[in-house]
Amino acid sequence: MCGIVGLFDTRGKREIDRQLLECMNQIQIHRGPDEGELYTEPGVGFGHRRLSIMDVSSGQQPLFNEDGSVVVVFNGEIYNFQELAKELVALGHAFRTHCDTEVIVHAWEEWGEHCVDRFRGMFAFGLWDRNRKVLFLARDRLGIKPLYYSLLEDGTFIFASELKALLAHPGFVRDMDPHAIEDYFAYGYIPEPKTIFRQAFKLSPAHTLKLHSGQGSPQLHQYWDVPFTPHHSISVQEAQEELIVRLRESVKIHLMTEVPLGAFLSGGVDSSAVVAMMANLMGEPVNTCSISFGDPAFNESQYAQKVADRYRTRHNVGQVDQDDFDLIDKLASLYDEPFADSSAMPTYRVCELARERVTVALSGDGGDENLAGYSRYRWHLNEERMRSVLPLGLRKPLFGLLGSLYPKADWAPKVLRAKSTFEALARDSIEGYFHSVSIMKDGMRQRLFSDSFNRALQGYQAVEVLRTHADQCPVQDALSRVQYLDMKTYLVGDILTKVDRASMAHALEVRVPLLDHKLVEWISGLPVSFKLRGHEGKYIFKKALEPHLPNDVLYRDKMGFSVPLAGWFRGPLRQRVSDALMGPILAETGIFNKVFLKELIDQHQSGRRDYSAALWSLLMFESFLRNVLHMEQPRLRRNDLKVA
Template sequence: MCGIAGIFHPETPKPVDPSRVAAMIAAQAHRGPDGEGVWTAPGVGLGHRRLSIIDLEGSPQPMRSGALAVTYNGEIYNFAELRADLIRRGAVFVTEGDTEVLLHGWRAWGPSLLERLNGMFAFALHDADTGTLFLARDRMGVKPLHYVELSDGSLAFASELKGLLAHPLLRRVPDVTAIEDFLALGYVPDDACMIAGVRKLPAGHFLQVQRWQGVPRPRRWWSLSFADRATGSAKALGEQLLGHMRDGVRSRMVADVPLGAFLSGGVDSSAVVALMAEASKAAVRTCTIGFDEAGHDERDHAAAVARRFATDHHAQVVRPDDAALIDTLVHHFDEPFADASALATYQVAALARSRVTVALSGDGADEMLAGYRRYRFQAAEERVRGLMPARWRRAGFGTLGRLYPKADWAPRPLRAKTTLLALAADGDEAYARAVGVTTPEQRARLLSPAARHALGGHRAEDRYIAAMRAAPARDALDRAQYADMMIWLPGDILTKVDRTSMAVGLEAREPLLDHRLVEFCATLPVAMRLHGGEGKWLMKRSLERYLPRDILYRPKMGFVTPISAWFRNALADEAEGLARSRILVESGWLDMAEVARIAADHRSGRADHGRTLWQLMMLERSARRLFG
């Protein structure tokens, strides 16, 4: 796992200043504590920070072979098979790692090399013979890649935004559409950036820049389809599912450094540990963090799984209210990021790094097998929508929803307003709202008139609606999962894991996002993903031979951060100070009177605005770093 950066002149091969590339990779030193390298040639410069995982003494980067040079972040899990194939074709290797496979693979197959790779990666390859810079990102978007066209005509790229910020020609102008997106979703999605002009290469895309031909649009090289359906019994499909899970886990256990796993005691991480134990001759190293908070501590469940598979287990109790980490997160995420579970994710990554260099996680199963509660709600609401004409539904449920009081304080069954309004809306609109943190109406009150005008009609939910309508899918659940795989997974989940693990020099691997497994899950009948209100149904049924029922079928917990309580205690002054923040006042983005009202109502207990205040605080602190 590493950090990469570089500069390319598309129009003319002007010299690249090595010190600029060095500054860009120095800003990302946390991603690669084991080594660094800079290489320049006419019109191009590549930089690299290395976290050594395979071929520890060899494989320095940027790596060259004839006219080719590459800087690469990630792991190619099938590199041994590709290497053997390339050797049969006449390639001569001088290293033992996976990086050199990219060079010989490009020479043999060109861009179609990507289709042969099983892994997580972002890389930049320069071909001097053709004057080409080739940027590529893995299918799911596990590894990040940012790029920007600068005023001197150059194209600069880096793993993290802070790498680009180290370039003196990058103008730090805010993009108000990214602020709308962040307030809506709690993160800045992959098709947006807080810095105007900066782009993120989308997951499953490449950018091929040919000298003297300008910078084209990225091209998609992989896509996910829910259009086909697998046939067979639950037992047969369950065996196929387990087979793909085993392959995903075993392929990610190859490393020349200590390897372990995150173990929360939930289904996904427990499944990964079970399959690791099955494949390993030595005890699997596992780590868990716990909280001294009833109802949110999973240490007992994790310990039960650890005993079952005789793992080398380590648990640690952490404070869920460690507000001192907020500035650490702001630094590592660059853009505002309001998923409060990032605090706990950082803590478990730091714990894992004290014992291993690589850790396997259970991320991805909820998206690919309908594990989130919102999928259950979406499926139920779609059944109701199908029972009556849209005109009647909009009139009836819409009227009831508008009249029903908003009751965030009430038990969940009595909070009907959101459900009634969702039933009045079309399915894609309702789901787009369901995944958000704030509604369009809330943002209309929170954003200033000038900011609303600058948006020019841009609305964060529209990307979800467009993705669902364009989804290669058969069912409403397919469409919701497809949109989450395209937007939520790379924008929130994988960004969170990448930034928090890289912050401590840990490589996190996601075996349940092996593309063969993901493609198979997309073909499963809806009833095998969501059955009787149970998400991940086929996965849980198939794992009954490995895990006890109280692990498989207990309610989902997840990491909990008591942000609402913080803003009435430790962070109360911070909440009130938001309305007086110099960076927010001068930006003109927000209606500061509305910010003051939200803070006052929350502190008094009249309303619970904890999540909104957390968003505003993360926006304010990130804006200070980016523009202050």
């Protein structure tokens, strides 16, 4: 796994500042501590930090084709590179290494921008073709590996694996994007393709970007999408059998490495399934690791131990300190933009634990989105049935009134939280799902923001992110639609981002066999009743795994990988929250309504409300301002936002 960076002159062939390129490259040294190299020619400069995984002795980058006219920097793994290399050799290409990186330059020579259609793996790369005068960037289909870019005012195009490398360029303007701020306080992360900065973007999953020398603006192209093409006449039994075959095949190709390999084992269904397949494929015990918590409400370690015992893994358990508060500012620096998933804390620690033994770890991420594992899918389908009975014109006033009258009950089980259900039913399908996934609802965000900031939004609302993706969804059934939305937003913007930064902070490569695109394609075509049946999510997955895993691992309630924020904010972090939210840094931005901030703190700390998610998002935003921008007053364009 690696870090990549590049500079490209869109207006000509100005000399590349090697010292600046080296600085940008070194900022990502945590992604690749083994080696670092640069390449420059007039108008183009590439940098690479290497974590040696494959062809350790000769896989250095930047890497070239036979005559040096094509050069690439690459982050990721191409799992089918050996079969592609054989095909390319038969077509006349000559290989000098045994690494997957070299496949990219020859595939580009042979198939041009369609080379990405041939790659099976996780990847982000930048390629320069001197003969065609083309810069080409690509990101894998599910967005497992990150790629950021920016077109600067002087015509310089820059790209990197992490935002922090772009921030090192003196021409990069650090103005924040008000729409991204609205998105962040709705979702807890900033969905693709936005970043917190106006001038920077994420290359969206399954997209390529092409720039010709002398061309001002990049051309973006989507080369893949989740198909949801239905399988015809497949029985439950047939689906179970084929699912195991496909899962085993995906895990097998993800075992390819020349360095120590292991797996995360949380005790949940997905990671346990991956470990079960690994144990049957490997000729030695699997190295597994998990995190335990002192609070039994958050502790799954006993279930992880059951799987470890069954498959005789070399299991390593780390205890997470419930008061691991020192990570708050470290996380802000890792993610480079506001990021409010508190499970980033234990994720950071489990990656730290894994790196003590291995360089590559397999994880179970992606199973919930693929196979309908989230309970919110079940709630959404129930709400959709009610929406189908009454038209929106009747539902909106009726349930809107009930939602406004019904008391808020954060302490109650979800089935008793009728207020949230009434509010969702007063909305259409997309707005209703947005309401269920938002960490701050529409009314809260409107009260959170100052009057001047609400005006700066010019009517923009974060639900537009979901509406844009819903318009592109290839199917219309309610379950597949929200799975699709999560794959486009939550999976890539939260889950995969969280794991990439936490793992690469420790120079650990994490692979996700449940997100192999061929497996994703096949699962997407299964009948919805195979994924969610009654109250049981991942129905077909659990049935298929019954011979491989204990029932109490398969059929217990999902716990997640969370931390006890509500208690922290009423106890050991009580003063820190008050100091951060009521202090000068948030106040001087002009973004927030100070009266509402005080209300959030008081109502949470008194126990009347659970505002832990909202408070955490604000705490991480304040930490971002201090640790990433290093400014007491972050820059916002005054013509967009009048700061009092």
